[in-house]
Amino acid sequence: ILNVEQSPQSLHVQEGDSTNFTCSFPSSNFYALHWYRWETAKSPEALFVMTLNGDEKKKGRISATLNTKEGYSYLYIKGSQPEDSATYLCAFHTGFQKLVFGTGTRLLVSP
Amino acid sequence: KAGVTQTPRYLIKTRGQQVTLSCSPISGHRSVSWYQQTPGQGLQFLFEYFSETQRNKGNFPGRFSGRQFSNSRSEMNVSTLELGDSALYLCASSLPLGRGNPGELFFGEGSRLTVL
Numbered sequence: 556i557l558n559v560e561q562s563p564q565s566l567h568v569q570e571g572d573s574t575n576f577t578c579s580f581p582s583s584n585f586y587a588l589h590w591y592r593w594e595t596a597k598s599p600e601a602l603f604v605m606t607l608n609g610d611e612k613k614k615g616r617i618s619a620t621l622n623t624k625e626g627y628s629y630l631y632i633k634g635s636q637p638e639d640s641a642t643y644l645c646a647f648h649t650g651f652q653k654l655v656f657g658t659g660t661r662l663l664v665s666p
Numbered sequence: 667k668a669g670v671t672q673t674p675r676y677l678i679k680t681r682g683q684q685v686t687l688s689c690s691p692i693s694g695h696r697s698v699s700w701y702q703q704t705p706g707q708g709l710q711f712l713f714e715y716f717s718e719t720q721r722n723k724g725n726f727p728g729r730f731s732g733r734q735f736s737n738s739r740s741e742m743n744v745s746t747l748e749l750g751d752s753a754l755y756l757c758a759s760s761l762p763l764g765r766g767n768p769g770e771l772f773f774g775e776g777s778r779l780t781v782l
Contacts, residue, residue, distance in 0.1 A: 559708075587768040598670070598756070598773040599709075606768050644709070648769050653722045656701075658708040 557581055559647045561657035568635050569665055575631045576660040578645030582626035586650030590619055590630055593659070594641040602630075602643075635664040668693065672757050672774035680782050684745040687777045691738050691759030698740040699771065700732060701756045709756065715740055716762070744779075752781045 560579045568574050580588065587606045593599040603612040608623040616633045632639055642661045646654040671690040679685050691698050700712040711724035715734035732742040738759075744751055755778075758771035 586763075589768075589770065591771075591773075596775075598775045599771075600773070601770045604768045604770050646709075646771075650763060650769075651722065653711055653714060653724075654699075654769065654771065655711070656709040658706070 557647060557649070557655045559645060559655050559657040561643075561645055561660050563660060564658070565661040565663070567663045567665065570636060572635050572664075573631070573633045574635055574662065575629050576643055576662075578628045578630070578657055580626050580628070580645070580647040580655075582624060584649045585623045585647075587648040588621055588623075588628050589646040589648060589654060590628070591644040591646065592641050593644060599644060632662075635662070637664045637666050640664045670757060670759050670772055670774035672755075672777050674777060675775065676778050676780075678780045678782060679747050681747055681749060683747050684743060685747060685779060686741055686743045687755055687757075687779075689740045689742075689757030689759075689774060691740070691757075692772055695759035695761055695772070696738050697760045697762065698734055698738065699758045699760070700740070700742050701758065702726075703754045703756060703776075704750075704752070712742065712755075747781045749781050752779060754778050 590602040591599040603619045605621040610621040619630045621628045642659040644659045646656045697716045699714040701709040714722040718734045729745045734740045754776045756776045758773045761767045
């Protein structure tokens with residue numbers, strides 16, 4: 556059974572703080588690692604899809620790194636804003652058409 | 667470009683009834699996946715269809731079934747509903763893996779089922 560773990564489970568920061576989350580996944584049978592952002596009452600949207608060990612992706616104030624050999628990925632948010640409040644999901648892809656999701660990190664950014 | 671559309675958005679059923687949920691993928695996407703989300707749980711994979719064929723199935727009882735039509739639209743059905751089936755059911759479509767596509771999913775807004 557594939558297990559994807561995310562930490563912390565939830566996080567409450569002040570506007571302007573920088574924060575980071577961790578996603579741990581199996582180090583074998585790796586095809587891709589996805590990060591999704593899920594705002595309340597909306598549908599999850601892909602932030603990053605990473606396939607290569609050492610990948611680093613950036614979108615505005617949000618960035619992610621990938622280590623497939625040790626099975627972890629970090630998501631960083633620099634200078635958090637209230638609009639960053641959402642649940643951040645990571646998902647592990649083995650290449651067999653099934654994504655295995657972690658339980659997510661719920662981020663709340665207070666003004 | 668229209669996104670993934672799920673209907674109905676909300677529904678209430680009673681134990682023992684059955685329910686059918688519908689999903690229309692993004693035009694050109696032939697892969698459709700279904701996920702269940704309950705409080706405290708991550709997204710649990712139900713099944714995935716491609717070109718009318720179920721290619722992958724999660725660990726759910728046989729009461730959960732699905733199908734895909736020739737236009738790529740998909741339905742999932744839950745029979746003999748139980749209280750524990752109350753959840754948000756998400757559908758996602760994607761392009762085939764390969765061709766530079768690592769399998770990004772495009773989600774609908776979900777169907778929230780309440781079983782009383």
